[in-house]
Amino acid sequence: MKWSLEGKWIASGLGLSLLLMAIMSFISYRNATQLIESGNKVKQTNEAMKSLIDIFATLTDAESGRRGYILYGERSELNRYNQAMQSLDAKIKKLQQQLADESLQQQQLMKLKFLITQRLNLSKQSIHLKDAGKSTFHIQETLVTRSNQNRSEIRETISQMQTREEQLLEISVKSSQNNVHNRMLIEFIGTLLSFAILLGVYVLLYQQLLKRQQAEAIQRTLAQEKELSELKLRFFSMVSHEFRTPLSIILGSAQLLAESNQHCLEEKKLKNLHRIQSSARLMNQLLSDILTLTRAEAGKLEFHPELIDLEAFCLNLLEDLQLCSQQQHIIKFISQSNCTHAKLDENLLYSILSNLLSNAMKYSPQQKDILLILSSKTDAIIFQVQDSGIGLPSEFQQHLFEPFHRASNVGKIVGTGLGLAVVKKCLEVHQGEISVVSELDRGTTFTVRIPKYDDYKE
Structure with a gap:
């Protein structure tokens, strides 16, 4: 089937509209997916920051238990210290899972784990000296200094990790905002284009409808004209046939009279007979011409x-x-x-x-x-x-x-x-x-x- 130019334009417009709608649907899906991913990223960042705070609080709690045991010799404080240190491993593993996708944070986590291990060793040495009865200030002074330095390094490392998480969160939020803005703009432009294309297709369809109506009207007019031409042809054929018989009789009779009585008739009467013959021939020719024209117009010549x-x-x-x-x-x-x-x-x-x-x-x-x-x-x-x-x-x-x-x-x-x-x-x-x-x-x-x-x- 051979398509017209308008048909090709309509098919192309519909196809392009469907393509744009598919692209818009895909962009909307990607937008929703990235919003979910951004939400998960925010949640993961908050959980990581919560884990960092929890680790620092656990270290603080362990330090308080150690100091209470050193200063007062209460076994409950030592138990407090041991429980805090035992829960620390699980919290560090959890943080490690949360930071698995960030290489820089992984490096900071390795440093934190090293500092925590160092602090654990310093705490064990302090407790061992206490158990050995060597808990005087002079003996513990060196360990306290190193412990304070270690605590400062741990605090600084955790602070750096928190700052990095905040930066990642800010980057993620800005990226998500930019993506949402761009996709909204693309969706708006795509929707506008789809509307324009569909409007163009509607205009073409409307024009085709008008052309079809005009063609049908022309076809009806042509049919009416053809019917009228055939009716006119039948009418003139009938008229020509009916007129030619009496005209032939008039012409023949006038000719016979002129030929038979040519010497006897007066010149005036003979002239009138010739006029009758001339008029009859003229009418006969007129009928022939009208019939020929009518047949030609009807396409029946x-x-x-x-x-x-x-x-x-x-x-x-x-x-x-x-x-x-x-x-x-x-x-x-x-x-x-x-x-x-x-x-x-x-x-x-x-x-x-x-x-x-x-x-x-x-x-x-x-x-x-x-x-x-x-x-x-x-x-x-x-x-x-x-x-x-x-x-x-x-x-x-x-x-x-x-x-x-x-x-x-x-x-x-x-x-x-x-x-x-x-x-x-x-x-x-x-x-x-x-x-x-x-x-x-x-x-x-x-x-x-x-x-x-x-x-x-x-």
């Missing part, structure tokens, strides 16, 4: 090309015209063609040339020569009708082949304005062309060009 002898056809045509015409004109036939036969529709060609020659006779002074020239080229048959008549005004030539149009200089010459319209329609069926060269009061030349075809396109 019959076309039956046959091989005809062109020179014999032209001579017979001239003989018919001179017999029917009451005017005295000299029509000369000149053959310049080496093509004696051609495949043409004889009836249509008769209508073309008879109308052109009739006009030439009608609008030319009597005793003036009228020429019918036959020539040929490799691809066409050419007929020329030349007269020395009244000519055609230049402003009329654009309406030359329109029905019922007559030039302004025809005066009282009788005519219907249908002849050249009939010529044009008959030539269109032949796929031929007609051109005119005219000069006022000098004459007119019509040139008919009919292509040579073995088979005409229907």
